[in-house]
Amino acid sequence: MADDVEAEALVLHHLDPPAHESLFVVFGPADRAIGVALVDASTGALEASAKLPGTGRALPVDAGAARAIAGADQAADVRLAWRPSRASMSPMLPLWEVRAGDADPVYIDQHGRTWTAAQLTTPGAPG
Structure with a gap:
């Protein structure tokens, strides 16, 4: 991914044991997201990622x-x-x-x- 891609990180609270937090990172403009990633908030480890088509929001409900x-x-x-x-x-x-x-x-x-x-x-x- 290019260095100039904007990104927004939101804290995601896992309710199932063991409870922990991830960062839900959205890449690209809010209304044209091109990717998302989950990053463990404690370790920085990548938990999951996905490419998006850049035609809508990563989270349809804000x-x-x-x-x-x-x-x-x-x-x-x-x-x-x-x-x-x-x-x-x-x-x-x-x-x-x-x-x-x-x-x-x-x-x-x-x-x-x-x-x-x-x-x-x-x-x-x-x-």
Whole structure:
């Protein structure tokens, strides 16, 4: 990849044991991403990468949209999160965790669907 390609890194919180953090790095303009990479936040090791066609966003649902889908106000905390589940089988398609006050968090997938923490169990589990 060329040295002059812009990149944005977002922290991705892994919810499955052992909990850790990765950097979800998007290469290229936000609306024309050409690649993504997952990098272990502690070690810098590359966990996964993928080329994208440069015709759209790497994350179709952004933090603001996730907040709106969840019905939360601007004060709600929003972060990228992931665990293998029916909501997403790949950390390359992370979820947005939305926490509003003392309410239980809700999770928004990259298709705009809402999930509860109970639904983020094991892959294929009834949700």
